[in-house]
Amino acid sequence: MTITSLPRKPGELWWGGVINEGHAMPFGNRPHSRDLRVTDDNQASPLLLSNLGRYVWCEEPFAFSVNEGTLTIDHGGELVIEEGHGTLQGAYRHACQAQFPPSGVTPDKLAFMAPQYCTWVEMFYEPTQEKLLHYARSIIENGFPPGVLIIDDNWMQDYGTWDFEKHRFPDPAGMIASLHELGFKIMLWVCPYVSPDSIKFRQLRDLGVLMKHADGTPVLRRWWNGYSAVVDYTSEAGAAWFKQQLDRLAADYGVDGFKLDAGEPILPDLLHDVTQPVAWSLPVRPMEDCEAYARLGIGYPLSELRMCWKLGGQALIQRQRDKTHSWDAATGLSGLIPNAIAQGLMGYAYNCPDMVGGGMDGDINSPHFRFDAELFVRFVQCSALFPAMQFSMAPWRVLNGEELSWCMDAVRIRSELGPALAELADQAAEEGLPILRSLEFVYPQQGFHAVTDQFMVGDSILVAPVVQKGQTSRRIQFPEGRWQGDDGSVVEGPLQVEVSAPLSRLPWYRKI
Known part of the structure; x- marks a missing residue:
């Protein structure tokens, strides 16, 4: 070194x-x-x-x-x-x-025009065809626009056996066709793991596409659902087999894209037997296996990743790691903007916060879960003008009255500015520029380097969500120029102004 x-x-x-x-x-x-x-x-x-x-x-x-x-x-x-x-x-x-030059390819524009809806919190490990169709219709019936619908974990027969479980999904092609008619695009959750006591494991072991130790025994990796074998996506054969599964799902059922979960680098403490490192099929530098997994998402209209190494400039939606249901800067709502700024600066222009309200550190259906309605509303507002945003907990199930209407107002702002987000997505594909930008990026060396609770959408839209509990006003730093607010006010910058920001308001301004 x-x-x-x-x-x-x-x-x-x-x-x-x-x-x-x-x-x-x-x-x-x-x-x-x-x-x-x-x-x-x-x-x-x-x-x-x-x-x-x-x-x-x-x-x-x-x-x-x-x-x-x-x-x-x-x-x-x-x-x-x-x-x-x-x-x-x-x-x-x-x-x-x-x-990391830009690829020239933009993800499906629906990702920028409307929210994503993930089934995780609503269904956890029990998604079914009936539940999915009901969820999709409920989205529309409750006044939310159709968008990208992510079918999360356990839709498949088993880990590594990537086909719909026939009892819970008797007609997946028909289901997806119905969802398309309602205006949704469909992503499926996938991961690189293979259940070690399955027929598929034995088949893939014999094909030689699983990660192995030096003695030839398959690697068993510890992950949040237990211990599994791992497809060797660093090898040509392993990557080709995995892509074949994705291509088949797209061709047979009309799936539009994939949520590629996991993909962390293989570090010794994540292996079942830490004394035996992976015997890679070719030389692999540190973190290169993470990059190889992320590459599997390239080429689909919609691909979302939680882990990535390099690959800036590619048409991949990058979701922040799971957030807690909290206001915390390191793990909760207050961290969304600074992390998104960092994503853009590393070439990940198509960035997405975690699901609204956080990934639910606990079961929302449990009587012990402490739901914070104010946090949820502010989470929606903060996410609304990110390049992508994602619901999982159904807002109409946990909110009512004014609180629900305020969430819908934030989504309407997204719909209004969707064409601008889509245009910036095209610019990112051609020039590599972030969609969500820090004030320092747009207005350099004017003292904005420490502003991490505001952001720019392109060069002309300033967004200043409230990310602190109990706040009903906030100080906004305006760069040079004239800025017209969502409330009709006009501010001449550069100027710091305390503005009213009740729970009903997402403060945003357009440069005029």
Whole structure:
């Protein structure tokens, strides 16, 4: 390994690494360190960007630390260090074109025009054809627009046996055709795991497409549903077999895309037998297996990932890791905006917060679950103008009266601005620019680097959600120009203004 130290310039701050650390960015105001070689919790990239126009890139993961005067990088591969690009946006544009050029492909526009609806919280491990059709009709009957419908875990016969379970889904092709007629696009949840006591496991073992230890025994990986064998998606044969399953589901049933869950790098502590590492079929650098899994989503109109390594610029929807039902900056609502800013700066333009209200750290149907209606409404408002947004808990089931109407108001704002989001998605595909941008990105070196509770949609829409419990007003920092608010007010920037933000309001402004 090689240690490279870069003296920090006066006022220089850094972004990059792991998007789940967005709440700690920019780095430089306090000591911070991270080892990207052992990242297993969300999207990441071997990229660091400076507000003074410098960037650092390496094809291999590295460890880095930032202190008062120095950025120190511990790396194995060749380190690319560029400077002279002026601003955060200048550094990003050059890094993007050089290291992860945009693909020119945009995901299905419905992802930007309407919300996603995931079955997870409503059905957990018990989705059925009847429940899905009822859920879809309920969405429309309750005044919400049809969008992308994600059929989550346990629709299939078994892990690795990727076909609909016939008793719970007697006519999947007919069901999906009906959902299409209602205006929905369909994504299926998939993962790389194979139940080790199944017929499919024995077939794939004999085909040689499962990950193995050096002694030839299949790897058993610990994950949230137990212990499973793993398709070796780093091998040509393993990746081809997995893609064949996805292609067949699209062809046979009309599925529009896939939610590729899991995909964390294979680290020793996630293996059943930590004394035996994986014997890869070809040399694999740290994190390269995570990249190989994410590549399986390329080529479908809709692909959503929770884990990714590199692959900025690709037409992949990147969902933030599961959030708690809380206001917390590290794990809850307050972390959505800074993490989304970090996603965009690493080339993941089509970013999505976790499902509204969080992934439900607990069973909402339990009498012990403490549901916070104010949090849910603010979560909807914060998510509404992200590139993608996702419901799972049905709003009409947990809210009523004004609270439900305020959620619907936020969704109507999304519908109104959907064409603008879709246009920015096309721009991301061609130029690689983020859709959701920090104020520092759009208005550099004007003191906006620390603003992490507001964001820009493109260059002309300013969004300032409330992300703190109990707040009914908030201070908004307006850049230069004239800004017309959703309430009809006009503000001349640059200016800081305290604005009214009752629970009924998502404050947003358009530059005029």
